Structures are given as structure tokens and as C-alpha cells.
Amino acid sequence: MLSCSPTSTHHPHSTSSQHSHPQTQTDRHPSNAPTMASEKSSSDLTLLDFWVSPFGQRVRIALAEKSLPYEYVEEDLLAGKSERLLQSNPVHKKIPVLLHGGKPVNESLIIVQYLDEAFPDTPSLLPSDPYARAQARFWADYVDKKVYDCGSRLWKLKGEPQAQARAEMLEILKTLETELGDKEFFGGEHGFGFVDAAFAPFTPWFMSYEKYGEFKVAEVAPKIAAWAERVGKRESVAKSLYSPDKVYDFIGVLKKMYGIE
Amino acid sequence: MHVSYSSWFKHLVSLSDSLTHMVVTVAKTLTRSHRELSWREIYTLSPAQGGDKLAYRNRAGSAEPRMSETVKLIGIFSSPLVHRAEVALRLKGVPYEFIEEDLSNKSELLLQHNPIHKKVPVLLHGDRRPAICESLVIVQYVDEAFVQGPALLPADPHARATARFWARFIDEKCWRSAWMALWAEDGEARETAAREAKANLTLLETQLQGKRFFGGDRVGFLDVAAGGIAHWLGVFEEIAGVRLLGDDEHPALCRWASDYTADEAVRPCLPDREALLAAMATKKERYVSIARAMTRKRM
Numbered sequence: 001m002l003s004c005s006p007t008s009t010h011h012p013h014s015t016s017s018q019h020s021h022p023q024t025q026t027d028r029h030p031s032n033a034p035t036m037a038s039e040k041s042s043s044d045l046t047l048l049d050f051w052v053s054p055f056g057q058r059v060r061i062a063l064a065e066k067s068l069p070y071e072y073v074e075e076d077l078l079a080g081k082s083e084r085l086l087q088s089n090p091v092h093k094k095i096p097v098l099l100h101g102g103k104p105v106n107e108s109l110i111i112v113q114y115l116d117e118a119f120p121d122t123p124s125l126l127p128s129d130p131y132a133r134a135q136a137r138f139w140a141d142y143v144d145k146k147v148y149d150c151g152s153r154l155w156k157l158k159g160e161p162q163a164q165a166r167a168e169m170l171e172i173l174k175t176l177e178t179e180l181g182d183k184e185f186f187g188g189e190h191g192f193g194f195v196d197a198a199f200a201p202f203t204p205w206f207m208s209y210e211k212y213g214e215f216k217v218a219e220v221a222p223k224i225a226a227w228a229e230r231v232g233k234r235e236s237v238a239k240s241l242y243s244p245d246k247v248y249d250f251i252g253v254l255k256k257m258y259g260i261e
Numbered sequence: 262m263h264v265s266y267s268s269w270f271k272h273l274v275s276l277s278d279s280l281t282h283m284v285v286t287v288a289k290t291l292t293r294s295h296r297e298l299s300w301r302e303i304y305t306l307s308p309a310q311g312g313d314k315l316a317y318r319n320r321a322g323s324a325e326p327r328m329s330e331t332v333k334l335i336g337i338f339s340s341p342l343v344h345r346a347e348v349a350l351r352l353k354g355v356p357y358e359f360i361e362e363d364l365s366n367k368s369e370l371l372l373q374h375n376p377i378h379k380k381v382p383v384l385l386h387g388d389r390r391p392a393i394c395e396s397l398v399i400v401q402y403v404d405e406a407f408v409q410g411p412a413l414l415p416a417d418p419h420a421r422a423t424a425r426f427w428a429r430f431i432d433e434k435c436w437r438s439a440w441m442a443l444w445a446e447d448g449e450a451r452e453t454a455a456r457e458a459k460a461n462l463t464l465l466e467t468q469l470q471g472k473r474f475f476g477g478d479r480v481g482f483l484d485v486a487a488g489g490i491a492h493w494l495g496v497f498e499e500i501a502g503v504r505l506l507g508d509d510e511h512p513a514l515c516r517w518a519s520d521y522t523a524d525e526a527v528r529p530c531l532p533d534r535e536a537l538l539a540a541m542a543t544k545k546e547r548y549v550s551i552a553r554a555m556t557r558k559r560m
Contacts, residue, residue, distance in 0.1 A: 091430065091464060105419065105422045107426055110426055110429070113421075113422070113425070114418055114419070114421070114422040118419070130402055130405035130406040131406065133401075133402070133405060134393045134398050134399070134401070134405075137395075137398045137401065138395055138398050141398065175377065
């Protein structure tokens with residue numbers, strides 16, 4: 001079974017002709033995005049990524065929030081892993097990998113913190129107060145531990161294990177709903193922040209979770225649904241994410257690859 | 262010319278304030294060992310040194326904690342994760358009260374302060390609510406909130422990212438593979454996991470790169486994160502009858518483990534080995550069932 005663990009996913013088994021190559025994607029793809037992403041930059045940043053990866057998207061969002069130019073390099077994970085990826089992340093062999101002046105930084109949330117610290121002139125995603133930072137790290141860690149794994153079980157499994165995954169997903173959404181409360185963003189006074197960037201990439205996956213889990217986020221966690229809509233309109237997020245339909249189709253491709261009905 | 266007593270007095274007070282400040286700063290400089298600037302020192306560099314750019318971050322936020330604010334750590338003596346939190350407090354010289362929890366009968370205090378995960382360690386600092394949970398989140402909080410102690414994370418952003426990466430590696434790879442190697446019910450699964458666990462320890466070992474500690478000359482963030490390997494792994498190995506960390510395969514890591522456990526800030530936070538052995542030997546069933554659950558969850 002292919003592992004689908006947090007920092008990346010989708011080991012290739014075979015080239016799937018059904019996987020729409022990023023170059024044929026519509027205007028939303030980073031390489032078609034405004035010059036920012038495609039310029040070889042003075043900040044000397046390169047991002048090794050995979051178009052639909054929510055973990056890579058966190059980094060894209062952070063780079064956009066900071067208006068940092070970078071070179072986007074698509075790793076077609078369904079076709080194989082490049083030498084460059086294997087060398088940059090020899091331990092996990094996963095994307096996203098940020099190369100700054102050639103030096104690699106791995107793991108999406110670690111990369112986001114790195115960007116805050118290496119580019120202190122830019123808007124920060126973590127707040128400055130240590131206590132607020134601790135709470136932000138806790139909740140980003142919660143999203144990391146829970147959302148992707150539970151979501152994967154929701155579309156991979158059937159019967160009792162799927163029902164269990166569904167119950168867990170509802171629990172996760174309700175917990176996040178309580179944490180968000182009436183705030184505009186998880187970042188609260190800080191505004192759009194670390195937890196928002198950590199969770200936003202999962203919003204296009206909601207439709208798939210809803211279909212497989214037979215529930216509606218708007219009913220289970222209306223504040224989260226409203227937050228998803230708000231956050232989806234934010235420029236850095238809008239240009240980094242793909243539509244729920246594309247995500248749903250991608251899951252279909254994965255299921256075929258895994259031989260799941 | 263009339264100089265009022267009160268203005269002269271104010272002048273004297275402000276002069277004495279500056280003098281005190283100078284004395285304190287000089288004292289701090291003298292006691293500080295020669296090492297790379299801590300992240301907080303970078304915050305206070307003069308504009309010419311590039312400090313001004315970063316100053317806004319510190320200015321905006323952290324009021325230094327008042328010494329009157331009590332720090333309480335909820336934990337159990339036998340947990341390597343609780344150890345991380347405790348060592349961090351000791352390294353920073355922060356006084357704290359340790360509240361021993363009974364995980365088989367969780368207290369209202371724990372359930373109230375960690376409703377999400379219901380686990381230890383949990384840090385209560387003054388009246389800050391909710392409490393701070395998750396061992397590495399606590400360690401970073403202690404590093405950032407208590408600026409009077411030595412920095413646990415290095416100053417350089419890339420070095421910080423590297424330390425965080427390997428701390429995560431310890432939790433997600435080292436402990437996971439070690440756990441399966443120790444407690445998986447299937448013999449073949451145990452053997453495969455053992456090979457993986459040893460390879461992971463070798464990988465971790467490379468991060469020492471001839472240094473005394475992962476943090477350099479003194480104990481730092483990654484050393485604290487790896488504390489469980491230094492003191493707990495051997496006890497688990499003894500109970501399970503499995504050898505993972507060895508002088509032959511991991512000479513540098515073994516040497517590190519002995520230096521780490523001998524460190525004067527670390528030693529008081531280490532539970533007595535015999536007591537640990539006795540406590541953990543009774544939990545073997547539980548460890549095996551955790552391994553079983555891990556096997557099931559693997560997709």
C-alpha cells in the first residue's frame with residue numbers, strides 16, 4: 001500500500017494517462033501565474049512541489065503572502081522522483097522542498113516557519129508573542145496529525161472503517177470550529193496566520209470528504225465552511241489552490257492506481 | 262540658578278537606573294560564553310548591525326514573564342515527552358511545580374487543560390489559558406518566553422529548520438520503527454522494523470557531525486528532543502529483549518547519550534533507571550497493544 005503521510009504523498013506506481021499534467025491545467029497553475037512564481041529570483045528560492053499537494057500549497061501560500069519571488073518546479077510524482085528531489089530530501093524523498101541558495105528545507109510547516117525567520121522584513125505568519133505562537137503551533141500540528149490521514153481513510157476505506165473515519169472527521173471539524181469561534185481567521189488579532197495557511201489547502205478537499213462521508217461541512221461546522229469561503233477569496237490562497245472538482249478527479253486517479261473500487 | 266531637590270533626585274535616580282542597566286548588561290556579557298548570537302540578541306542589535314528590522318517582532322509581543330507567575334508542569338515521571346518539557350525549564354533556569362498525573366485515572370486538572378489530546382506534558386504558565394500542550398510546542402515556548410536563559414534553538418534560520426526537522430524525524434521515524442521493533446507481535450514485522458530502526462538511528466547520528474551535542478558545545482533543542490533515546494530506549498530494550506542502539510553500530514550516538522544523561526541540567530530530570538524499569542515492565546501489554554494499533558493504521 002502506498003503511504004500517504006503528511007509531508008507528501010503519492011509514490012508513483014505507473015504513469016497514469018488519466019492524470020492531467022499540470023501544463024495542461026488552466027490559468028490557476030503556478031507556472032501560468034503572474035511573474036512572481038516563474039521568475040528566477042533575487043531571493044534565490046526554488047520550490048519542488050506537486051500541483052495538488054496541500055503541503056506544497058502551504059508553502060506557496062506563505063511565499064505569496066510574503067510576495068517572495070521563487071522558481072516553481074513541478075515534480076511529477078506519478079511518473080517518478082527526480083534526482084534533484086532525491087538529493088534535496090534524501091531522508092523522506094518527499095515534496096515540498098524549499099531550496100534557498102541551494103540549501104534544502106523540508107517539511108511544509110517547518111518551511112513556513114523558516115520563511116518567517118529568514119525573511120523577517122516580510123509579513124509574518126506566526127505572531128510575535130510566544131504564547132500566541134505556541135497556540136498557533138499546537139493547532140497547526142493538530143491539522144497536520146489529523147486532517148489528511150483521516151480524509152485519506154474516508155476515501156480509501158469501506159464499511160465499518162470508513163464509518164469510523166467519518167465519525168473522526170466530524171469530530172475534527174467540530175474541534176476546529178470551536179477553536180475558530182467567531183474569529184475571522186484562526187490567526188485572530190494577528191489576521192491571516194500560520195494555522196490559516198496550514199488548513200486552507202484542505203478546503204478544496206472538503207467536497208470530496210463530503211461526497212465520501214455523506215455529510216455537509218456547512219451543517220457540521222458552519223463557521224469552518226464560512227472561513228473556507230473567506231479564505232478561498234484571499235489572493236495568496238486563490239492562486240495556490242485547485243478547484244474541488246480537480247481534487248475529486250485526482251482522488252479518482254489515486255483510487256485507480258491503488259486498485260480501489 | 263535654582264536646581265530643585267526633586268529634579269536633582271530624579272536625575273540621580275535615572276543615572277542610577279542607567280548605571281544598573283550597564284552593570285547588568287556587562288555582567289550578562291561576561292557570563293555569556295562565546296557562542297553564536299541567540300535569536301533574541303539578534304532582535305536587539307543596533308540598526309547598523311541589522312537589528313532594527315527584527316526589532317518590531319519582539320517589541321510587538323512578548324512582555325517578559327514576571328517572576329511571580331507560577332509555572333506548573335503536569336506530567337508523569339516515566340515519560341520521555343514530559344522529560345523534554347522539564348529539561349527545557351531547567352536549562353532556562355525557570356522554577357516550576359511538577360504535578361504528577363495518574364494516566365490510568367486522569368485528573369480533572371488534566372482533562373480540563375488538555376481536552377483535545379488528554380495527554381501529558383501540559384504546561385501552565387501563570388493564568389494563560391488554554392494551557393500549552395505537545396512536548397515540542399512546550400519546549401519552543403519555554404525557549405521563546407524565558408529570554409533570561411540560554412537559547413535552545415540556534416540563531417541561524419536554516420539551522421533552526423534543520424533542528425526542527427530532525428526532532429520530527431525522531432518522533433515520526435525513530436520512535437515509530439523502534440516501537441514496532443520492540444513490541445510488534447509478528448516476528449518478521451519485528452525484524453524488518455529493527456533494521457529500519459537501526460538505520461534511522463544511524464541517520465540521526467550523522468547530525469552529531471563530531472560535535473559533543475546536537476546543539477554544539479551545550480545541550481540544545483535537538484538534544485532535548487532526543488532525550489528519550491538517551492535514557493528510555495535502553496530500558497524498553499531490556500524489557501523487550503531487543504537491542505537497537507549499540508556501541509558497535511552507533512558509537513557516536515552512544516557517546517552522546519552518555520554525555521547527555523550526565524549533563525548537570527539534564528540529570529535531575531531523569532527518572533531513576535531501576536524505578537523506570539519496574540514501572541514500565543508492568544505496562545508491556547499496553548505497549549504491545551499500541552504496536553498492534555499502529556500496524557492496523559498503516560495504510
